[in-house]
Amino acid sequence: MLSTYISYQLIAKDIPKSIARIEQQPTVDRDTQYYLANITKVKSIDDFVNNDRLFKYAMKAYGLENMDYAKAFMVKALKEGVSDPDSFANKLTDKRYAQFVKAFNFAADGANATVYNPAQQLVTKNYAIQAQIAGLDPNSDYVKGETTYYLANITKVKSVDDLMSNNRLYTYALAAYGLDSATEDKDLIKSVLQGGARDPDSVANQQTNKAYAGLASAFNFEQYGANTTTYVQAQQPTVDIYMRQTLEEDAGKTNEGVRLALYFQRKAPDITSWYDVLADTALASVVRTALGLPDSFATADIDKQAQLFGQKLDIKDFTDPEKLSKFLTRFTSMY
Structure with a gap:
């Protein structure tokens, strides 16, 4: 079995090629074709959540497939939108919900939500x-x-x-x-x-x-x-996210460390504070491993965790591709 480091490098050195292989999988291709052919027909939140195939595809794209059964929960989030800082989605610790609602922004764009540019x-x-x-x-x-x-x-x-x-x-x-x-x-x-x-x-x-x-x-x-003039978050960008999500899941079937590294690579540019990391168990796990900290450290006071992370690492490095690559090399070598 290949090491986590080598397995990650084989995928990370050419992400587009790796994703192209995912796109060729029959099930992925069928689901994607269906999604693109039908998402623009969705004109309301009810249309969206009542089409199980579309809704599950979208939820998976944002890493929320484990919550695709909780339709009442998601309807509440979609109805309140993200314009108000105190909206349901914005108040959730997990930022994926707000990202999902922003992509399918029925609250702001109404019937144009899936075609809005x-x-x-x-x-x-x-x-x-x-x-x-x-x-x-x-x-x-x-x-x-x-x-x-x-x-x-x-x-x-x-x-x-x-x-x-x-x-x-x-x-x-x-x-x-x-x-x-x-x-x-x-x-x-x-x-x-x-x-x-x-x-x-x-x-x-x-x-x-x-x-x-x-x-x-x-x-x-x-x-x-x-x-710029054709970009619609609910269409191709969601498909692109779905493909990346599927790539990570596929990698995780044989090596969880590779999935974590790919996930961290994708999320890193949006990390602005150590509390962002600590709010996401996967991101926090990567940082703890890279720093050689035991899993039990996750139970420590959250402020102390953030303080230690800040002492050991410069969070700005995650926005620098070269420094991020070195960090993930460190993680995959230690996993």
Whole structure:
């Protein structure tokens, strides 16, 4: 039997190739084809949870397959959404629930939850509002004509340059955020779009006018690249997560340490505090093993656990691919 270290390296050195093998499994392929063919037909929470095949696929994608029987629990989470910090999903210690609800955000997006793309639905909604503010009838032939053109062409946009080179789309996009394409500095707009909105210090977030941050969020090329105008969390991204989840589960059938390492690798970029680690038994197990701590340490005071982890490791290293790789080499060698 191969060691945990070697088994992990064989998979981790080419994750796309490893996932491609998972995609070729007959059951996985059938379930995925069904999911993609039917998820866009889901228009409500009831539609979602009552289609057992779709619901179980989605739950597994977010690592919640052990809770797919608890439909009343999940309905409550979905109904309350994630906009309110005190919503049911946000108050749960396990962040996977909030991530799931955010992906299937019926509370915010209603019937559009499984087809929602900010560059499409949000921008056209904002455009109608701005038209009304400007004294135009949102149902006028002009507004309808511009919106029809926009929706017919925005999905062809694959970059910031694509958007800015189509004057009609560019004008519509800016107008949706109360910005006038005739007077806005194109260099500034380009910097806003290229910098995105995730970084608090991005150009968009540094502007006093919050419209720039809104524009950058809707056209999030910095995060989604060429998929920005077609990205829908409930569709292909959920499939991608499902494939990764299945890869990890398959690895765990022969070596639990490999599953843990792959899971940690996937989650590491989102870890912001040691309490994030301690809230997830799998992540905490990896750190304890890498530090040579006994399982019994998990029963110690949580603040003391966090303090010790912080003394031994720099949490920022988990966002550095090279340092993360070294950490997981350490873990898999010790497992």
